[in-house]
Structure formats: C-alpha cells, structure tokens
Amino acid sequence: MRLDTCSSFKICGVCHTLHGTWRYQHHQLDQHCQCIYRRVRAGLQCAPAPWPVYDFNEVVTLCRCCGAQLLESGSRWSVWFCPECKARVVGLNQRYQRCLIPIGRHSMMNGFRLSGSECRNPSAVEQFVLNVRAMQDSTGLLVDWAAAIVSETARARGFPDGMDVTLLDYAHALEQHPVDKVSAFERLCAYFQNPVTIHT
Numbered sequence: 717m718r719l720d721t722c723s724s725f726k727i728c729g730v731c732h733t734l735h736g737t738w739r740y741q742h743h744q745l746d747q748h749c750q751c752i753y754r755r756v757r758a759g760l761q762c763a764p765a766p767w768p769v770y771d772f773n774e775v776v777t778l779c780r781c782c783g784a785q786l787l788e789s790g791s792r793w794s795v796w797f798c799p800e801c802k803a804r805v806v807g808l809n810q811r812y813q814r815c816l817i818p819i820g821r822h823s824m825m826n827g828f829r830l831s832g833s834e835c836r837n838p839s840a841v842e843q844f845v846l847n848v849r850a851m852q853d854s855t856g857l858l859v860d861w862a863a864a865i866v867s868e869t870a871r872a873r874g875f876p877d878g879m880d881v882t883l884l885d886y887a888h889a890l891e892q893h894p895v896d897k898v899s900a901f902e903r904l905c906a907y908f909q910n911p912v913t914i915h916t
C-alpha cells in the first residue's frame with residue numbers, strides 16, 4: 717500500500733486506529749476509527765454506510781503485531797500482519813498445530829472449516845463453534861495489543877498522548893527509529909499467555 721494513497725490518514729489519539737478519507741474511482745470514502753464503531757455498538761449512532769466493493773469499510777490498517785507497517789485491508793481475506801510478523805505467527809501456530817493467534821478474520825484463514833458432511837455431524841459442528849469462539853477471543857486480544865503497541869510506539873517517538881498523529885509523521889518517525897519486530901512478537905506472545913490489562 718502506497719502511503720500517498722492515504723496521505724490524509726491519522727492515527728486516532730484515543731483508540732489508536734486509523735481514520736481518514738480516500739478516493740476510490742469516483743467515490744470519496746471515509747474510514748472511521750474504532751471510536752466510531754464503539755459508539756455504533758453502544759447504540760449511540762448509526763453504522764456508516766457500507767462502501768462499494770469492499771467487504772468492510774477499511775482500506776488500510778497497521779500490522780497487529782508490530783504496529784509499524786501499513787497493510788491493505790477491506791477484504792474478509794485481508795491478513796492482519798506484515799510479512800515478517802505473519803511468518804512468526806504462522807510458525808507459532810504450526811509449531812503448536814493449532815490457531816493460537818489468528819492471522820485474519822475469516823475462519824478458513826485460521827484452518828477452521830466445516831465440510832458438507834461435517835455440517836450434519838453434531839460433534840463436528842460443536843467443535844467448529846468452539847474454535848470460532850476461541851478465535852473471536854484471540855481476535856479481541858489482538859485488537860487490544862495492536863492499540864497498545866501503536867500507542868507505545870507513538871509515545872516513544874515523542875508524539876503527545878491523546879492527540880491524533882498523521883500517518884505520514886508516524887511513518888517518518890519509524891524510519892528514524894524503527895520498531896524491533898522480534899521483540900514485538902515476543903511481547904505479543906507474552907500478552908497472549910497473560911493478557912493483563914494494558915493501558916493505551
């Protein structure tokens with residue numbers, strides 16, 4: 717994803733997710749940060765209208781492990797990690813032969829699927845439901861971690877707490893002082909083992 721596609725984007729100072737406006741063909745599309753979706757879930761405002769073509773209203777996001785790399789988004793098949801972090805997450809899941817950390821929102825991306833015959837097998841359906849629930853719990857942890865690492869990274873590079881940071885400024889600061897992705901992955905794993913409350 718080219719940064720200039722979303723040069724107007726900012727990282728929200730409250731939820732630490734991206735928001736901004738970009739152009740798709742003749743449409744001007746607004747990507748909202750998670751603050752808006754929290755209000756939607758609380759019934760405080762209506763959900764934004766779905767974008768054309770995209771599966772959901774997100775064109776870019778930051779890697780959910782290192783918080784340092786911009787990724788394309790908007791497809792149910794979008795991967796949540798940059799290539800380097802994804803390789804570590806996939807390696808971890810392979811080592812334990814189960815989905816400890818999901819790589820995307822679609823159950824099939826994480827190895828869970830029900831074949832036609834399994835749909836008629838109650839224990840297979842039950843296991844599938846349990847797997848999907850566990851994946852949703854892990855996804856929640858990942859969302860919390862992603863906010864924490866972006867917040868920490870911005871703070872460590874001198875951006876004031878609680879203020880939006882432009883994506884360009886954030887990317888520039890990371891060029892000067894890159895994130896240690898090995899350490900980010902180790903800390904992500906530690907957080908999954910012991911998801912203590914993290915302050916963002």
Ligand SMILES: [Zn+2]
Binds near residue numbers: 730
């Ligand atoms: Zn926000």
Ligand SMILES: [Zn+2]
Binds near residue numbers: 801
């Ligand atoms: Zn990454």
